[in-house]
Structure formats: structure tokens, C-alpha cells
Amino acid sequence: MRTDTYIPRRLDDQWKIGFWDVDVAAPVALMFFVGYLSGTRMSFAICLATGIFLSRWISRLKADKHPAYAIHWLYWHLPASPLTAMRATPPSHLRRMVG
Template sequence: MKPQLEMPKYVDDPPHLLLWRIDDLAPIVLMLVVGILADRLGMFVLIGLLLVRFYSKYRESRPDGHALHALYWFGLLPIKGRTTPNPFCRRWLP
């Protein structure tokens, strides 16, 4: 049985590079660079593949946009807008 390939259907779908989503390729590329620098290429590529597997399971069990919301919540995704509240302000007083 061939694995199913997800193709973008809408304009706001996540970006793809050839057949893979960018968020699936990022850990592999990052671990590839770290593996080259550490002279342990095979081990770090394997770690990158495992990270992609665990992240894809996590992503499929959550609603769309959950990772971006988590990055904003922890203050790692700066959003520049006048109406966007500070992510570190957890309680609002009237």
C-alpha cells in the first residue's frame, strides 16, 4: 500500500518544498547541519527523522495552527500589530 501524499488545496495551506511540508523538512535539515558540524552525520540525520515522525503524529492530533499558537503563547513568535496583545500578559483587568 502506497502512503498517501498531501497536496495543498488552498492558498493558506502551509508552504511546501517539492512534495514535503516545510515544517517536516526543517528538523531534518537542522540535524543535517548539526551532524556535519559535529562529524556525526548518520546519528543526527536519524534523530532528525525521529523528530519528524513524532512531530507529524503530534501535528495530526491537534487542530490547524496549533504550533503557531504555541509559539505565540511562549513568546517565540513576534507578531507586530497594534491590536495584538502581549503574549506574556496572562491576566487582563477591567
Template sequence: MSDKYFVPRRLDDPELIGLWTLDEFLGLAIPFAWGILSQHILLGVPLSFGAWWVLRKAKAGRASSWVVHAAYWYLGESFVRLKATPPSHCRLLAG
């Protein structure tokens, strides 16, 4: 106990809901809830695990914000609607 200050070892860990990050949890929960509400539970369960797997592979060691950046880049500004970013037709000028 010779150290006066305590520095956490993991400052940038994302918040977890159970074993999943928020976006992975929503990828599981939304198709599952759709399956229950539409009475297609046998379709909702594979869709939820498929969405979770795709999100997990898309992130693959990157930050969760990478998915939002990729959606803006490939789908354009009208899909994502971020206010602090330039229009998608100017993205080549930005670098």
C-alpha cells in the same frame, strides 16, 4: 464540460517540498545539516527523523500555524516575538 467555472477541490493544501510541508522539511534538514557540519552524521540522522516525527505528531491534522500559536502560549512573547499579538501576561484577559 457544461460547467462554465472551475473551482479547485483543495484550496487550503499547504505547499510541499517533496513529500513534506516546509516546517517538516526544516525539521529534517536542520539536524541533518548539523550532523554533517559537525561530523556527527550518525547523530544527525536520528535527530532529523525524531524532529520530523515530533512535528508531525504535534500538528496531527491541524494547520502549521498551530505550532506557532502553541509556542507563543507556552513559551511567551519574548521567545516568538510576534508583533501583532498582545503581551503574554495579558493572554488571560483576551479570552
């Protein structure tokens, strides 16, 4: 009758790649892939350094803000398309608060 059951404390955590959030690790992974495709060691090193710089910039930008800050920023600053449009929220060009 005595079993160890795991009770999660947080259900809405950000996705992780290892210890890093996805939005912080994605620039490094993307630039790693681009550098690998480039074919030379110098361009690989430059791409990897650029990816690390971008990820550190994003992590500093996200510091002390909402965990989904990057998603919110993308919603407000990218153009709406059928792929990025959300149904439950108004379009990003409507910025008038009601209430």
C-alpha cells in the same frame, strides 16, 4: 477564446518542502546540516536520526489539529521580542479572555 485557467482551491496552505510541511521538514534539514558540519559519519547518522525523530514527533503532535498549530504553539511558549512580537494580537502573557 477557450483557455485553461488554473483556479486555486486553497489560498492559505502551509509552505511545503516536497510533500512535507515546513515545520515537519525543518528539523530534518537542520540536523542534516549540523551532521554534515560535524565531519564524522557516526555523528552525521546520530544527527540525522535525531532530526527524523523530532520531525515524526512534531507530525504526531500536529495530527488532527489546526494546520498552523506549530506557529500558534511557538507564539504562546516563546518569549516576546521585537522579532517575534505581533502587532495585531496581544502579548502571550495576557491570557484573560474578554467577551
